[in-house]
Amino acid sequence: MTGLPPIFDGIEAVCFDAFGTLVEITEKRKAFMPLFRALPADKRRELKHRLMREDRPFTDWPRALGIEMDSYALAYALLEVLELSIIEGQSIALRPGMAEIWTRLRSKGLRLALCSNLASDYVAAMRRQLPDTPDVEVLSCKVGAIKPEPAIYAQVLNGLQLDPGKVLFVGDTPRADIEGPQAAGMKALHVDALVAAMQSG
Numbered sequence: 001m002t003g004l005p006p007i008f009d010g011i012e013a014v015c016f017d018a019f020g021t022l023v024e025i026t027e028k029r030k031a032f033m034p035l036f037r038a039l040p041a042d043k044r045r046e047l048k049h050r051l052m053r054e055d056r057p058f059t060d061w062p063r064a065l066g067i068e069m070d071s072y073a074l075a076y077a078l079l080e081v082l083e084l085s086i087i088e089g090q091s092i093a094l095r096p097g098m099a100e101i102w103t104r105l106r107s108k109g110l111r112l113a114l115c116s117n118l119a120s121d122y123v124a125a126m127r128r129q130l131p132d133t134p135d136v137e138v139l140s141c142k143v144g145a146i147k148p149e150p151a152i153y154a155q156v157l158n159g160l161q162l163d164p165g166k167v168l169f170v171g172d173t174p175r176a177d178i179e180g181p182q183a184a185g186m187k188a189l190h191v192d193a194l195v196a197a198m199q200s201g
Contacts (some may be wrong), residue, residue: 004108005197007189008168013135013160014105015181017147017171018116021191022098023129027091031084032119035061038077043067052117052140058085089125095191101198102131111135115156115169117146117176136160147173148180157184170194 016022032051035058036044043065054064058081062069069075105112113136118126120141136159138152145151157164164185171177172191181188189197 004105005200007187007194007197008108008110010166011110011168011187012166013111013113013162013168015113015115015136015156015160015167015169015186016102016134017169017173017177017191018114018118018126020172021170021177022095022102022114023092023126024095025088025091026093027087029084029088031081031088031121032058034077034080034084035074038071038074039065039067052119052146053144055120055141058082058119058121085121089122092122092125092129094129094131097195099131101194104198106132111160111162113156113160113167114138115147115152116140147176148183150180150184153181153184153186157186 019025036047039047046065047061050064051061056064059078062074062078067074102112112134114130114134115138116126117140123139123141136156138155138159140146140152143152143155145155147153153169156169157167160167165187167181167186169177169181169186169188170191171188178188178190
């Protein structure tokens with residue numbers, strides 16, 4: 001594609017991972033840990049499996065897990081989660097240089113997508129930081145699958161309606177953002193390599 005590095009030859013869309021790639025939490029507080037600590041072991045395992053696969057606010061999780069809210073420790077844990085998640089959400093910011101890369105790709109006619117493993121409580125804060133609205137947005141909490149499960153990449157390709165070989169997936173995690181997309185037929189690139197290529201090209 002004219003005006004872009006060779007890695008974009010034959011590419012019609014770029015799908016970005018969110019956290020660690022496009023955006024970052026600048027004040028990480030592990031917001032959900034108080035809730036995990038307040039749960040019995042079997043419920044912790046269940047929450048770990050379901051947290052990013054279901055579209056529900058953190059305050060709904062005790063009920064969703066079948067736990068009665070009569071425990072002071074659990075109630076206190078939820079308040080702590082609320083406080084920490086607000087701090088984390090307010091600290092979400094675009095990674096340096098990513099707005100320029102996003103805008104440059106847009107200007108060259110590429111379609112842009114987003115694919116992220118994400119708990120519901122962070123969706124709005126993440127969206128507010130994006131340079132504009134992605135053409136396709138696939139969030140684990142909305143589609144019920146997480147990276148590197150094949151189903152989530154299928155959602156990306158279904159949304160874009162493109163041959164997998166015409167999509168470049170960019171992220172920071174080898175299994176989720178490189179190996180998974182490649183297994184789905186997409187091209188894949190670590191975000192640091194993308195940044196380096198855009199700076200040199």
